[in-house]
Amino acid sequence: MSESTEIVSKVLALSHCLLNKSIRWWQNNKSIEKNRGLATQLIEFVSRLNVGIIQLPCPEFTHCGNPRPPRTKDEYEMLPGFMEHCNKLARLTVEQIKTLVTMSRRPRIEILAVIGVKRSPSCAVNSAIRRIFSNKNVEEEGLFIGILRREMLRENLNPQFLDFDFDNPEEIKGDLIKLFSKC
Ligand code: SF4
Numbered sequence: 001m002s003e004s005t006e007i008v009s010k011v012l013a014l015s016h017c018l019l020n021k022s023i024r025w026w027q028n029n030k031s032i033e034k035n036r037g038l039a040t041q042l043i044e045f046v047s048r049l050n051v052g053i054i055q056l057p058c059p060e061f062t063h064c065g066n067p068r069p070p071r072t073k074d075e076y077e078m079l080p081g082f083m084e085h086c087n088k089l090a091r092l093t094v095e096q097i098k099t100l101v102t103m104s105r106r107p108r109i110e111i112l113a114v115i116g117v118k119r120s121p122s123c124a125v126n127s128a129i130r131r132i133f134s135n136k137n138v139e140e141e142g143l144f145i146g147i148l149r150r151e152m153l154r155e156n157l158n159p160q161f162l163d164f165d166f167d168n169p170e171e172i173k174g175d176l177i178k179l180f181s182k183c
Helices: 040-048 060-063 073-078 081-103 144-155 171-181
Strands: 008-014 052-055 108-117 128-133 136-138 159-165
Touching: 040 073, 040 081, 040 171, 060 081, 073 128, 073 144, 073 171, 081 144, 108 128, 108 171, 159 171
Parallel strands: 008 052, 008 108, 108 159
Antiparallel strands: 128 136
16 A cells, blocks of 8 residues: 555544443433443444444533433523533543544544434434423434534534434434445
C-alpha cells in the first residue's frame, strides 16, 4: 500500500448506558436485569462490523446519581444546573472526539455515527417527549444530544445520529447496515 493511500478506521460514539446499563434510571419495582450488563444485541452486532466504539458520558447519572426521580425533558430542562452540566459534558466530549479525529493521520479516524437512546429526555436523537399543550406531545432531540450535535457541527464534525431502542433492539440494525453499505 503506497504512502498516499488513505487508510480509515471507523468509530461509533455510543450513549453511556449502551455499554453500561448500571447507570440507567432505577425504580424499585424494576427487574435488575434492566440495570446489568450492556446492550448485548447492539454490541454483538456492532462488533461484527469491525468498528471501534467510544462511550459518551451519562448526563443524568453524573448530575443526579441513582435512584433519581423520573423526569420529562421539560423537567430536566428546569432542573437547576442540569443544562450547564450538559453543556460542560458536551464540550469536553467534543474536545476528546476532535483530538481523535485531528491527531489521526494514518489510519485516519472517522466518527461514523452517534447512537443515542430512544425516548430518553437527555440522549434521544429525535424521540424525547415534550408536552406543548396540556394534551399534546411532540418528539424532539434529547437535551444532551442536542447540545452535543451543535458542538460537533461547530467543529465540522457531522456524523449520523441514530436512536437505539431498548424495547426493540433489532430496529437499529437496518439503519446500521445502510450506513455501512455507503462506506
Ligand atoms: S439514555 Fe443517556 S441519560 Fe439516560 S441512562 Fe443512558 S446515557 Fe444516561
